[in-house]
Amino acid sequence: MSKHPRRTLGTTGVQISPIGLGCMGMSEFLGQADDAKSTALLHHALDAGMNFFDTADIYGPWTNERLVGAALRDRRDEAVIATKFGLIRDDQGAFRGLNGKRDYVKQACEGSLQRLGVETIDLYYQHRVDPNTPIEETVGAMAELVQEGKVRFLGLSAASVEQIRRAHAVHPIAALQSEYSLWARDPEDEILDTCKELGITFVAYSPLGQGFLSGAITSPDDFAEDDIRRSQSRFQGDNFQKNLDLVNVVRGMAGDKGITPAQLALAWLLHRGDHIVSIPGTTKQHRFDENQAANDVVLSAEELAFLDENIPPRLQSQSIRA
Numbered sequence: 001m002s003k004h005p006r007r008t009l010g011t012t013g014v015q016i017s018p019i020g021l022g023c024m025g026m027s028e029f030l031g032q033a034d035d036a037k038s039t040a041l042l043h044h045a046l047d048a049g050m051n052f053f054d055t056a057d058i059y060g061p062w063t064n065e066r067l068v069g070a071a072l073r074d075r076r077d078e079a080v081i082a083t084k085f086g087l088i089r090d091d092q093g094a095f096r097g098l099n100g101k102r103d104y105v106k107q108a109c110e111g112s113l114q115r116l117g118v119e120t121i122d123l124y125y126q127h128r129v130d131p132n133t134p135i136e137e138t139v140g141a142m143a144e145l146v147q148e149g150k151v152r153f154l155g156l157s158a159a160s161v162e163q164i165r166r167a168h169a170v171h172p173i174a175a176l177q178s179e180y181s182l183w184a185r186d187p188e189d190e191i192l193d194t195c196k197e198l199g200i201t202f203v204a205y206s207p208l209g210q211g212f213l214s215g216a217i218t219s220p221d222d223f224a225e226d227d228i229r230r231s232q233s234r235f236q237g238d239n240f241q242k243n244l245d246l247v248n249v250v251r252g253m254a255g256d257k258g259i260t261p262a263q264l265a266l267a268w269l270l271h272r273g274d275h276i277v278s279i280p281g282t283t284k285q286h287r288f289d290e291n292q293a294a295n296d297v298v299l300s301a302e303e304l305a306f307l308d309e310n311i312p313p314r315l316q317s318q319s320i321r322a
């Protein structure tokens with residue numbers, strides 16, 4: 001594997017790993033948390049030359065930033081840390097809406113800085129656009145954080161083309177994060193081209209379809225009882241079998257190439273454009289290593305065309321809150 005593959009974050013000049021690490025599952029949603037194991041994985045990621053880490057204030061809730069910050073603190077200069085604000089959860093973890101108001105932006109940033117234990121957040125995302133607050137107000141407040149030295153670069157998550165353009169007019173947006181994978185291809189309609197036009201990096205979350213495209217899930221019973229995926233329509237009934245059929249296409253090509261289904265799915269994303277990166281989440285070191293090896297997978301034009309023909313862009317999906 002190439003030791004330090006990199007792509008540029010927006011127009012910032014900062015170099016980030018094409019395949020980063022989504023840290024949400026280390027604290028909740030995807031089974032029992034193990035902070036010691038996760039800390040070891042974060043250190044291993046740095047040792048491997050990977051530098052792009054993704055968290056959010058609500059993951060845990062309120063605990064994932066502490067975990068990530070503590071693990072990376074002694075090697076802060078090696079890591080590009082992204083976190084998010086704007087989704088509201090109560091102490092029991094229930095979602096309570098969105099907030100993009102100026103005062104809340106400032107308050108949320110202070111909380112994240114404290115939990116991460118850093119002086120500056122590298123990439124600060126609005127987690128979801130607040131329909132009740134003009135995006136100009138939200139991004140204006142985020143821009144003030146940049147001026148104050150508390151944030152380096154700004155991002156949006158799951159925003160529309162119009163919202164991206166309005167935000168970008170207030171302050172340059174470095175990254176847009178949305179779900180994108182072989183089985184969730186909505187960004188191909190307009191979002192990817194808009195990001196390329198404006199010099200915005202597209203960060204794909206759930207690039208492995210929440211683990212489904214790894215080929216490791218063959219039955220709903222493969223999920224733990226408290227796994228959030230059990231409640232999602234894409235993992236139930238007929239949908240499960242239809243999606244399993246699509247995974248078999250990936251598994252077949254991967255087998256022919258001598259790589260894993262996950263490596264094929266991640267390599268496919270990287271081939272969609274130089275402005276695209278991904279943040280697969282894992283809590284397992286061997287899965288992290290497997291994912292990173294996808295940096296070296298080359299797909300031919302014929303192979304890419306085959307995937308387009310056999311995995312239709314239009315798939316019904318129900319996004320996880322991520």
